[in-house]
Amino acid sequence: MLIDDVHRYISLRRALGFKLDKTDRYLEAFTRHAAANGDSHIRTATALAWTAVVSSTPGSRYRRLQEIADFARFLHAEDAAHEIPQHHHYYRPCVRPAPYIYTSDELVRMLHAAANLRHQKPSPLRRHVHAMLIGLLAATGLRVSEALNLRLGDLLPGGVLHIRQTKFDKSRLVPMHASVVAALEAYLRVRAKVAGVDDHVFLTVGGRPMGLGTVHAAFHAILNKAKIAPDRPRRPRIHDLRHTFATRALTQSHAMRREDVARDFVALSTYLGHSEIRHTYWYLEATPHLMGDIAGAAEMLAAGVIA
Incomplete structure (x- = not known):
């Protein structure tokens, strides 16, 4: 049969x-x-x-x-x-929507808006949770699901996150900047005062693990409060924080030699937890000025300007 x-x-x-x-x-x-x-x-x-x-x-x-x-x-x-x-x-080709790249000013406004969300008695952590979550996503490029799955035991010494069994069944270590480590430690001190027995880093009402629905609802409120792209037909997403991180990482790279560019891409692809490096190259296609920068570097290399 x-x-x-x-x-x-x-x-x-x-x-x-x-x-x-x-x-x-x-x-x-x-x-x-x-x-x-x-x-x-x-x-x-x-x-x-x-x-x-x-x-x-x-x-x-x-x-x-x-x-x-x-x-x-x-x-x-x-x-x-x-x-x-x-x-x-x-077969129908899948067209990935162009990411929204947040400016530094917009990120500051979002963090301020998150820290000033309306206080809710059943959820005293609300403001702290969403401010920390947005800051962590913007600073590390984690997927939202990876951040929500973090447990206290995943916060390793030296400011390293242990991301376990993620989208492609791979685990990886993600180092954090010292400023992020300090912010996370401050958040954990507040969390310790109100949290119950659950060991998830991000908790909601009643000390339960935070779900995606709660995150998206709060994020839309934060966008409105921070006045982020209010007239844009397609509103920015919380996942665009990951795109913003990747784009800024590539933009800030000053490596011009071919082997250095390749090494940067491999490092970023590993850091983001991509299953294939082509997913990292997509950020060039999605962000035209990055494509122009790389093309310019390639022309200089071909012309012998760069050793």
């Missing part, structure tokens, strides 16, 4: 290091649908009909069909009666 083939296929790929949790669920759902349809083999028509129902966007339809096509290709090698859906017809 197809469901048994799914289990065999997923087990084989997991043995090779893939997680495939979502793929497993979707393929099981698809094969149950196919069996109810009377199919003993994978049929393109069945795959197209099923993905049209379960997928709400062209992008998700493409991904679901790609998963079925990979599975079908695996079975087709054993039994040519299995059809392989041509999922490439449904």
Whole structure:
């Protein structure tokens, strides 16, 4: 039966290091649908009909069909009666939105706005939490989820953060500037007065770990209070603090030799926890003046101006 083939296929790929949790669920759902349809083999028509129902966007339809096509290709090698859906017809390029790069003045205004959020009795840490969170994100380039997952044991001696099992199942060490370490220590002293037994660094009402919904709601209030891009159709995001960090790190690099530029990119890519360096190069494409700076350095190198 197809469901048994799914289990065999997923087990084989997991043995090779893939997680495939979502793929497993979707393929099981698809094969149950196919069996109810009377199919003993994978049929393109069945795959197209099923993905049209379960997928709400062209992008998700493409991904679901790609998963079925990979599975079908695996079975087709054993039994040519299995059809392989041509999922490439449904490919739509993903356009990443241009990041909003906060100015130094805007960051100062945001920190001031966070420190002056309306006081809430059930959450005496509110002002301190959001000011520290924004400051930490701006100074380290952490993902929001990485900051919210921090526990007290992840604050290592010497001002180093231990970021555990993140987006790509990788752990890394993130050193902090001395000013950030001092701010974090001050925050922890306030936290110690009101926190309960939970060891998450950032807590909300009742001493519970802070969720993304709470963070985004407070961040929108901070943007309004700080008057950050009020007329912009697409409001800046808290994730843009990460983009701002990466952009400033590249802008402030004065290395002009080719090998130095490459080393800077590798260091930044590692610091940010990118799975592939191409994700770091995206900051050049997203920020035209950075592309111009690198292009200018390359021209000088080619002309022999730079040794």
